[in-house]
Amino acid sequence: MARARNRPALVAHGGAGNAGPGVERPERRRGMMAAMRQGAGILRANGSALEAVVATVAALEDHPLFNAGYGSLLNSEGNVEMDASVMFAEPVAPGPSARGKRVRSDESDYTVSAGAVAAVSRVRNPIMLARAVMEHSPHILMAGAGAENFARKVGIRLERPEEMVTERARERWRARKQQAGILGAEAAARAAMGHGTVGAVAVDVHGGIAAATSTGGVPGKLFGRVGDSALIGAGTFAHAFGAASATGQGEAIILTALCREAVLALGDGSPQAVAREAILEMIDATGAEAGVIIVDRRGRIGYAHNATSMQVARYDPAGGLQHLWLAPIATARHP
Numbered sequence: 001m002a003r004a005r006n007r008p009a010l011v012a013h014g015g016a017g018n019a020g021p022g023v024e025r026p027e028r029r030r031g032m033m034a035a036m037r038q039g040a041g042i043l044r045a046n047g048s049a050l051e052a053v054v055a056t057v058a059a060l061e062d063h064p065l066f067n068a069g070y071g072s073l074l075n076s077e078g079n080v081e082m083d084a085s086v087m088f089a090e091p092v093a094p095g096p097s098a099r100g101k102r103v104r105s106d107e108s109d110y111t112v113s114a115g116a117v118a119a120v121s122r123v124r125n126p127i128m129l130a131r132a133v134m135e136h137s138p139h140i141l142m143a144g145a146g147a148e149n150f151a152r153k154v155g156i157r158l159e160r161p162e163e164m165v166t167e168r169a170r171e172r173w174r175a176r177k178q179q180a181g182i183l184g185a186e187a188a189a190r191a192a193m194g195h196g197t198v199g200a201v202a203v204d205v206h207g208g209i210a211a212a213t214s215t216g217g218v219p220g221k222l223f224g225r226v227g228d229s230a231l232i233g234a235g236t237f238a239h240a241f242g243a244a245s246a247t248g249q250g251e252a253i254i255l256t257a258l259c260r261e262a263v264l265a266l267g268d269g270s271p272q273a274v275a276r277e278a279i280l281e282m283i284d285a286t287g288a289e290a291g292v293i294i295v296d297r298r299g300r301i302g303y304a305h306n307a308t309s310m311q312v313a314r315y316d317p318a319g320g321l322q323h324l325w326l327a328p329i330a331t332a333r334h335p
């Protein structure tokens with residue numbers, strides 16, 4: 001018997017954090033919608049959720065107003081160091097499978113596979129390198145110069161590190177340094193709480209479920225710091241039940257394994273309820289700011305955050321394409 005076709009859906013985020021300069025909002029909206037059209041086009045043509053999330057995230061990495069790929073913010077030394085990860089859960093026919101780890105849902109067997117890169121400075125699209133790690137290496141996470149060496153081997157072009165630095169990122173870095181001189185490093189980092197990390201989650205008509213996340217990291221980060229966006233289970237997770245991508249203070253997202261917790265909770269609730277609960281639990285545990293987007297295997301969507309603002313866009317066949325500047329959730333548990 002042929003498998004029922006799933007309802008496709010795609011959600012992307014452009015980061016949770018401060019609202020960012022108002023003058024940049026129209027262009028950030030435009031950039032987000034252009035990226036969504038690429039991802040949604042793939043799903044409409046019955047393409048895979050993996051292709052859709054990678055295309056969406058890569059388009060956002062190419063846009064200089066997002067803190068990922070070209071346009072990433074700079075670390076304490078004034079250099080770009082980027083993290084990215086991708087995970088794909090694919091329904092499989094019974095029998096031995098070529099790749100990935102087998103997991104079960106109530107309805108079918110899935111294989112899950114993942115790839116990630118940390119602290120890379122020389123690739124324009126870290127998400128594509130993360131995908132290459134997943135598809136062409138026996139590993140899941142590669143870092144720094146070794147990851148870049150692997151990029152060269154799989155035919156991904158290496159840039160000179162300075163080619164990844166935009167004038168906007170350089171100016172912000174200078175301003176932050178000045179502020180740190182006046183306020184002290186910690187206060188300056190809090191004041192600069194960034195935005196612009198990108199991520200996407202999708203489900204396709206074949207039942208494939210994927211998540212992808214990419215970032216230049218948090219403002220004021222130390223040279224060598226790696227955040228949640230490189231870590232499967234923290235910033236990115238996909239499983240038979242659904243997929244999630246996170247944004248916000250990476251250390252808190254890592255401590256709470258935010259995306260894995262959220263996806264595994266999908267057995268008990270709607271993506272919207274799960275997203276809200278995941279953020280409330282993160283607040284209880286850490287008091288930090290973060291956001292999450294979720295899709296479940298039925299194509300239902302959820303998102304929540306407790307920062308000042310979060311940029312989100314969504315696509316499903318019923319609602320079409322929509323863009324939102326999402327307000328923070330009410331943080332009382334029983335409002």
Ligand code: ASP
Nearest residue numbers: 197217218227247248250
């Ligand atoms: N979560 C990212 C990190 O900690 C930053 C962000 O989402 O704004 O690297």
